[in-house]
Amino acid sequence: MPRRRYAAASAPGPRERRRARTARRRTPAVVLLLPLLLLVVVAVVAGRGFRRDQEADPSKALKILYSGLQSHTSGRVKEAAADYRRVLKFDQENKYAIYNLGVIDQTSGHPVAAELKYRKVLLLDANYEPALYNLAIIRADNGDSAEAISLYRKALDVQPGDAGARRNLGLLLKRMGDTVQGDAELAKAGAATSAMAGLAQVLGPGSPP
Numbered sequence: 674m675p676r677r678r679y680a681a682a683s684a685p686g687p688r689e690r691r692r693a694r695t696a697r698r699r700t701p702a703v704v705l706l707l708p709l710l711l712l713v714v715v716a717v718v719a720g721r722g723f724r725r726d727q728e729a730d731p732s733k734a735l736k737i738l739y740s741g742l743q744s745h746t747s748g749r750v751k752e753a754a755a756d757y758r759r760v761l762k763f764d765q766e767n768k769y770a771i772y773n774l775g776v777i778d779q780t781s782g783h784p785v786a787a788e789l790k791y792r793k794v795l796l797l798d799a800n801y802e803p804a805l806y807n808l809a810i811i812r813a814d815n816g817d818s819a820e821a822i823s824l825y826r827k828a829l830d831v832q833p834g835d836a837g838a839r840r841n842l843g844l845l846l847k848r849m850g851d852t853v854q855g856d857a858e859l860a861k862a863g864a865a866t867s868a869m870a871g872l873a874q875v876l877g878p879g880s881p882p
Contacts, residue, residue: 734764741773750777768797772804784811802831806838818845836865 741756754777760770775790791808794801809824825842829835843858 729765730763731767734760734767734770737763738767738770741770745773745777750781753777766797768794768801768804771797772801775804775807779807779811784814787811800827800831802828802835802838805831806835809838809841813841813845818849821845822849834865834868836862836869839865 737756737760741753741760744750744756745753754774757770757774757777760767764770771790772794775787775794778784778790779787788808788811791804791811794804795808798804805824805828809821809828812818812824813821822842822845825838825845828838829842832838839858840862843855843862845855846852846858847855849855
């Protein structure tokens with residue numbers, strides 16, 4: 674079993690030519706109206722842009738994200754999801770909110786929705802290791818071992834000491850028939866786990882796992 678870590682003109686015809694001739698006397702009025710229309714269009718576009726700028730507020734998004742994380746770690750998943758969605762109203766490209774919504778989907782049994790969110794995160798940050806790791810789990814569960822292996826390798830390029838990613842990679846390689854490389858990755862995973870355990874003993878209680 675793999676180790677789980679779940680933590681956006683054609684030319685005018687004859688009729689049109691006749692209309693053009695009969696409208697020549699009115700042309701000056703049309704010319705006068707065009708600048709006014711252009712001004713209206715520019716004003717509307719500028720107004721829309723201003724509203725978008727007003728809605729974008731990364732500092733407010735950060736406060737809501739922190740609230741969502743507190744709810745999430747306390748097991749209040751619905752509250753957390755609501756906060757993460759609120760974050761995206763102020764910062765549509767907040768990879769942390771998108772990723773955490775993906776984690777909620779994945780742990781709630783909705784891998785398709787989770788995959789979409791992880792892929793969106795990776796469009797924003799191709800080296801975001803948690804998204805690479807969790808997406809690899811989904812692809813492996815769906816039988817796409819080749820993409821899962823690629824994702825684990827990329828995750829290990831970003832975080833070489835990730836024992837979980839290395840262990841899962843080793844298991845997949847062995848399943849694909851590459852026993853030698855698979856065993857090598859599993860041995861590295863064991864060494865990384867031992868190193869982390871030794872570091873935890875040195876640091877004492879309260880140190881990261």
